[in-house]
Amino acid sequence: MDLCPKRWSRRKEARPHEILEAALELFAEKGYAATRIDEIAARAGVTRGTPYLYFAGKEEIFKALIQELLLPALDEAEAMLDGFEGSAAERLRRIVHVWWQSMGETRLSALPKLMVAEAGNFPEVAKLYNDLFIVRGEAIFRQVIEAGVASGEFRTVDVEYALHVLCAPVVMAMLTRYMPYGHAALDPLRYLDCLLDLMLHGLQQCPQSAESKEKPDA
Amino acid sequence: MDLCPKRWSRRKEARPHEILEAALELFAEKGYAATRIDEIAARAGVTRGTPYLYFAGKEEIFKALIQELLLPALDEAEAMLDGFEGSAAERLRRIVHVWWQSMGETRLSALPKLMVAEAGNFPEVAKLYNDLFIVRGEAIFRQVIEAGVASGEFRTVDVEYALHVLCAPVVMAMLTRYMPYGHAALDPLRYLDCLLDLMLHGLQQCPQSAESKEKPDA
Amino acid sequence: MDLCPKRWSRRKEARPHEILEAALELFAEKGYAATRIDEIAARAGVTRGTPYLYFAGKEEIFKALIQELLLPALDEAEAMLDGFEGSAAERLRRIVHVWWQSMGETRLSALPKLMVAEAGNFPEVAKLYNDLFIVRGEAIFRQVIEAGVASGEFRTVDVEYALHVLCAPVVMAMLTRYMPYGHAALDPLRYLDCLLDLMLHGLQQCPQSAESKEKPDA
Amino acid sequence: MDLCPKRWSRRKEARPHEILEAALELFAEKGYAATRIDEIAARAGVTRGTPYLYFAGKEEIFKALIQELLLPALDEAEAMLDGFEGSAAERLRRIVHVWWQSMGETRLSALPKLMVAEAGNFPEVAKLYNDLFIVRGEAIFRQVIEAGVASGEFRTVDVEYALHVLCAPVVMAMLTRYMPYGHAALDPLRYLDCLLDLMLHGLQQCPQSAESKEKPDA
DNA sequence: CATGAATGAGGATTCATTCAT
DNA sequence: AATGAATGAATCCTCATTCAT
Numbered sequence: 062m063d064l065c066p067k068r069w070s071r072r073k074e075a076r077p078h079e080i081l082e083a084a085l086e087l088f089a090e091k092g093y094a095a096t097r098i099d100e101i102a103a104r105a106g107v108t109r110g111t112p113y114l115y116f117a118g119k120e121e122i123f124k125a126l127i128q129e130l131l132l133p134a135l136d137e138a139e140a141m142l143d144g145f146e147g148s149a150a151e152r153l154r155r156i157v158h159v160w161w162q163s164m165g166e167t168r169l170s171a172l173p174k175l176m177v178a179e180a181g182n183f184p185e186v187a188k189l190y191n192d193l194f195i196v197r198g199e200a201i202f203r204q205v206i207e208a209g210v211a212s213g214e215f216r217t218v219d220v221e222y223a224l225h226v227l228c229a230p231v232v233m234a235m236l237t238r239y240m241p242y243g244h245a246a247l248d249p250l251r252y253l254d255c256l257l258d259l260m261l262h263g264l265q266q267c268p269q270s271a272e273s274k275e276k277p278d279a
Numbered sequence: 280m281d282l283c284p285k286r287w288s289r290r291k292e293a294r295p296h297e298i299l300e301a302a303l304e305l306f307a308e309k310g311y312a313a314t315r316i317d318e319i320a321a322r323a324g325v326t327r328g329t330p331y332l333y334f335a336g337k338e339e340i341f342k343a344l345i346q347e348l349l350l351p352a353l354d355e356a357e358a359m360l361d362g363f364e365g366s367a368a369e370r371l372r373r374i375v376h377v378w379w380q381s382m383g384e385t386r387l388s389a390l391p392k393l394m395v396a397e398a399g400n401f402p403e404v405a406k407l408y409n410d411l412f413i414v415r416g417e418a419i420f421r422q423v424i425e426a427g428v429a430s431g432e433f434r435t436v437d438v439e440y441a442l443h444v445l446c447a448p449v450v451m452a453m454l455t456r457y458m459p460y461g462h463a464a465l466d467p468l469r470y471l472d473c474l475l476d477l478m479l480h481g482l483q484q485c486p487q488s489a490e491s492k493e494k495p496d497a
Numbered sequence: 498m499d500l501c502p503k504r505w506s507r508r509k510e511a512r513p514h515e516i517l518e519a520a521l522e523l524f525a526e527k528g529y530a531a532t533r534i535d536e537i538a539a540r541a542g543v544t545r546g547t548p549y550l551y552f553a554g555k556e557e558i559f560k561a562l563i564q565e566l567l568l569p570a571l572d573e574a575e576a577m578l579d580g581f582e583g584s585a586a587e588r589l590r591r592i593v594h595v596w597w598q599s600m601g602e603t604r605l606s607a608l609p610k611l612m613v614a615e616a617g618n619f620p621e622v623a624k625l626y627n628d629l630f631i632v633r634g635e636a637i638f639r640q641v642i643e644a645g646v647a648s649g650e651f652r653t654v655d656v657e658y659a660l661h662v663l664c665a666p667v668v669m670a671m672l673t674r675y676m677p678y679g680h681a682a683l684d685p686l687r688y689l690d691c692l693l694d695l696m697l698h699g700l701q702q703c704p705q706s707a708e709s710k711e712k713p714d715a
Numbered sequence: 716m717d718l719c720p721k722r723w724s725r726r727k728e729a730r731p732h733e734i735l736e737a738a739l740e741l742f743a744e745k746g747y748a749a750t751r752i753d754e755i756a757a758r759a760g761v762t763r764g765t766p767y768l769y770f771a772g773k774e775e776i777f778k779a780l781i782q783e784l785l786l787p788a789l790d791e792a793e794a795m796l797d798g799f800e801g802s803a804a805e806r807l808r809r810i811v812h813v814w815w816q817s818m819g820e821t822r823l824s825a826l827p828k829l830m831v832a833e834a835g836n837f838p839e840v841a842k843l844y845n846d847l848f849i850v851r852g853e854a855i856f857r858q859v860i861e862a863g864v865a866s867g868e869f870r871t872v873d874v875e876y877a878l879h880v881l882c883a884p885v886v887m888a889m890l891t892r893y894m895p896y897g898h899a900a901l902d903p904l905r906y907l908d909c910l911l912d913l914m915l916h917g918l919q920q921c922p923q924s925a926e927s928k929e930k931p932d933a
Numbered sequence: 934c935a936t937g938a939a940t941g942a943g944g945a946t947t948c949a950t951t952c953a954t
Numbered sequence: 955a956a957t958g959a960a961t962g963a964a965t966c967c968t969c970a971t972t973c974a975t
Contacts, residue, residue, distance in 0.1 A: 076934095090399055091399060091400055092310060092311075092312060092396055092397065092399075092400065093310075093312075094310060094311075094312030094313050095312050095400060097968090097969065097970085098969075098970060098971085099969080099970095107935075107936090108935070108936050108937060109936075109937060109938095109970095109971090110935065110936055110937065110971090110972080110973085111934085111935060111936080113970095113971070113972080114934070114935075118970075118971075119970065119971090174395060174396075176458070177392060177395045177396060177454055177457070177458070178310055178392075178395065178396030178397075179310065179396075180457065180458050180459055180460075181308055181309060181310075181457060181459065182309055182310065182313055184459050187458065187459050187460055188459075188460055190460075191458075191460035192460075195460070216480070218473070218476065218477065219469065219472075219473045219476070222465065222469055222470050222472075222473035222474075223473055223477060225448070225451070225465060225470060225473075226448045226470070226473055226474045226477055228451075229447045229448035229450075229451035229452075230443070230444045230447035230448070232447075232451060233443070233447035233450060233451060234447075236395055239395070239398065239399060240394070240395070240398050240405065240409075241398055241399065241402050241405050241406075242398075242405055242406055242408075242409035242410075242413070247440065247443060251437065251440055252440050252443060252444070254437075254440075255436070255437045255440035255441055255443075255444055256440075256444045258436065258437075258481070259436065259441060259444055259477075259478060259481035260477060260481060261481075262434070262480060262481040263476070263477035263478060263479075263480040263481030290959090294959085294960095315943090315944060315945085316944075316945060316946085317944080317945095325960075325961090326960070326961055326962065327945090327946090327961080327962065327963095328946085328947080328948085328960070328961060328962065329959080329960060329961075331945095331946070331947080332958095332959070332960075336945075336946075337945070337946095512955090526835055527835060527836060528746060528747075528748060528832055528833065528835075528836065529746075529748075530746060530747075530748030530749050531748050531836055533947090533948065533949085534948075534949060534950085535948080535949095543956075543957090544956070544957055544958060545949095545950090545957080545958060545959095546950090546951080546952085546956065546957055546958065547955085547956060547957075549949095549950070549951080550955070550956075554949075554950075555949065555950090610831060610832075612894070613828060613831045613832060613890055613893070613894070614746055614828075614831065614832030614833075615746065615832075616893065616894050616895055616896075617744055617745060617746075617893060617895065618745055618746065618749055620895050623894065623895050623896055624895075624896055626896075627894075627896035628896075631896070652916070654909070654912065654913065655905065655908075655909045655912070658901065658905055658906050658908075658909035658910075659909055659913060661884070661887070661901065661906065661909075662884045662906070662909055662910045662913055665883045665884035665886075665887035665888075666879070666880045666883035666884070668883075668887060669879070669883035669886060669887060670883075672831055675831070675834065675835060676830070676831070676834050676841065676845075677834055677835065677838050677841050677842075678834075678841055678842055678844075678845035678846075678849070683876065683879060687873065687876055688876050688879065688880070690873075690876075691872070691873045691876035691877055691879075691880055692876075692880045694872065694873075694917070695872065695877060695880055695913075695914060695917035695918065696913060696917060697917075698870070698916060698917040698918075699912070699913035699914060699915075699916040699917030699918075700913065700916075700917075726938090730938085730939095751964090751965065751966085752965080752966065752967080753965085753966095761939075761940090762939070762940055762941065763940080763941065763942095763966095763967085764939070764940060764941065764967085764968080764969085765938080765939060765940075767966095767967065767968080768937095768938070768939075772966075772967075773966070773967095
């Protein structure tokens with residue numbers, strides 16, 4: 062596999078991925094426009110011309126990010142959720158935590174920020190992001206909420222909107238990783254726990270709600 | 280003699296504000312770097328050179344946005360909340376709706392998007408945004424949650440985190456106004472109602488409560 | 498003459514001259530291109546538009562400098578030399594000192610600097626400067642040298658070149674007034690005295706000296 | 716296959732020097748401000764962007780001129796003077812001629828013009844020019860005059876000022892190469908000879924002045 | 934396959950000039 | 955006669971992209 066041990070053929074296969082990783086980091090740090098190809102190349106350990114051997118241009122690098130980096134993570138996340146058994150509440154907890162582990166706390170948290178910033182300039186990429194990530198992610202949340210409502214574990218709520226209410230703090234936790242002030246200091250896990258606490262109280266039927274974690278009195 | 284009614288309208292007073300409005304719109308649409316000064320000028324109804332009569336450069340325009348546009352809105356919002364009486368739940372509803380009216384559905388919803396995108400490139404502006412907007416906004420939410428907990432109307436929750444959970448969907452609703460897909464189609468008011476429904480259920484004490492939202496008297 | 502005592506009619510007559518004075522100072526300090534019309538206006542105590550009431554544009558201001566400021570000084574200098582009696586040596590001393598007083602140590606010393614810097618960009622002005630100033634000045638020096646040679650007071654020298662050798666240090670003394678380093682610290686009068694000392698020794702017949710190169714006859 | 720022999724010649728080493736040469740010529744012709752980067756690039760045979768590969772900007776090009784172009788010439792001139800034996804008069808003649816050959820009649824004669832024009836705008840460069848060129852040049856002249864006075868070959872003169880008197884015509888000869896009128900027509904060598912004739916007569920002891928070099932006949 | 938010198942279109946900024954007031 | 959807001963051509967500089975090596 063490495064018949065030709067020449068310096069530059071060493072990692073022929075790995076190059077495109079390395080370039081995308083470098084690009085993602087930089088796009089997230091500085092934005093698409095403010096990131097120079099030279100910087101991407103430098104961070105990927107190559108020189109100015111090399112990215113053009115693998116991508117048609119800066120915009121193509123941007124477009125490739127979603128396909129190449131997001132999809133595998135989504136597949137992984139879905140695999141982790143697959144076949145999980147338990148109450149709706151338990152499944153919701155698990156979803157939120159898996160989501161955070163496989164995306165929120167990885168370099169992929171950069172993508173929502175990038176999309177907020179650049180969706181308007183790259184509708185095509187935004188469509189891809191929407192179709193692959195948002196729709197797919199929402200489906201997972203929708204499923205568990207609907208199941209909870211159907212089984213009577215959850216109150217009857219406006220499912221389509223409730224799922225966005227539920228996702229919003231998770232996404233915000235990803236976005237704020239890139240803000241130099243404010244939210245930045247929050248502990249993500251405690252943030253997610255608080256979210257789940259509020260949401261499950263908000264969703265669950267009250268009467269038999271012995272769920273109350275903080276004060277299980279009564 | 281006056282075929283061309285007014286080649287320029289000599290409005291020294293109004294110009295800076297017009298330029299900032301134009302800049303805010305464009306920065307939100309396309310991002311800071313992708314917005315050309317010419318475009319800002321054109322949208323403000325002036326030509327290339329005019330913005331430089333009032334601002335030292337593009338960056339100064341950016342910096343001025345927060346001070347000039349955000350502060351008045353915040354003052355207005357706080358005035359609308361001032362002296363409002365009612366239960367914690369009622370106050371929370373009102374805060375969320377006032378917030379949305381005075382910022383979410385105005386052109387100011389552009390600022391959170393801008394900040395997500397550019398905070399890293401303009402830490403100085405991010406600090407201003409944080410100090411003037413985030414800190415001040417959070418204080419309002421913190422106050423009402425704390426009051427609710429103190430009066431026994433709300434459960435004991437992790438206030439500092441709960442307020443972020445509460446804010447997140449409101450901010451997300453602002454951000455998604457600029458996304459071409461997905462969330463964009465949601466009805467903001469229904470979204471906020473759903474948020475309040477979930478949050479109030481999540482916050483309120485739930486004795487034998489048959490869900491009575493506003494005033495579970497009796 | 499001042500029937501209309503309105504604020505701005507006060508010095509109608511003086512304006513153009515004030516503007517030229519301001520322009521000369523600034524052109525000498527910073528060069529033609531680096532001097533903004535605003536600066537000229539400000540130093541003349543008027544605003545941006547006013548210079549255009551008196552001059553067609555920046556270049557016309559430049560052109561006017563020579564005519565308006567240099568000629569009077571030259572006339573004055575020639576008047577001071579007129580009818581002066583004495584040996585060639587005495588006349589040379591007087592010329593150099595008058596020259597220095599009426600031009601070297603006044604703001605007119607700016608003109609040689611300006612001409613060195615801008616002659617190439619304004620050949621028309623350079624021609625004017627040459628015809629009015631250089632030619633006229635050289636004529637004065639030529640005259641006294643020729644008279645000295647004719648009377649036998651001076652050696653026979655290459656008059657046409659000697660006059661330039663004689664002028665050069667005077668001009669350099671004017672130029673170096675604008676250099677921040679080096680020559681700047683020299684005392685002009687001592688410099689001129691040294692020049693005259695050397696030149697007169699260089700020009701005068703050496704009593705018993707059989708040195709006479711060109712025309713060893715007599 | 717090679718219809719267009721070489722679109723660019725890939726001469727990393729030579730470029731900076733070529734650009735500086737082009738810049739020096741143009742700065743001397745038109746002045747710093749009036750010279751466009753495009754012109755410098757064009758004269759150097761490259762395009763707009765290339766100068767920026769080697770210099771941070773226009774000002775850096777200006778600053779580099781002194782260091783890169785002047786120093787080698789000065790070293791060369793000093794080498795040519797090194798170890799020269801002869802009377803003070805002979806040494807003075809030689810200095811003036813070497814000076815003229817290695818600087819006056821080369822493209823370096825542009826530097827004094829540039830400095831007269833721009834010293835005020837670039838004090839930092841002026842300092843460099845002063846320290847490297849003026850101080851060093853003056854030292855050479857000072858040395859020979861002092862030696863002449865010490866040996867009795869020259870009269871006792873105001874050395875510090877005499878050297879400036881001596882330098883001034885040499886510098887003026889450099890400056891006037893760029894004036895479209897007047898001095899321009901003079902023959903530099905005849906000018907220098909006249910200078911030396913006058914100066915040596917002016918410096919030398921008169922009585923026993925059997926100095927007559929050119930025509931020691933009698 | 935990789936490099937990096939060179940390109941040149943694009944965009945920020947300046948400032949001489951105009952003209953309604 | 956004077957002002958100064960507005961203009962827009964001119965110019966510096968950046969950086970995505972190309973291509974000879």
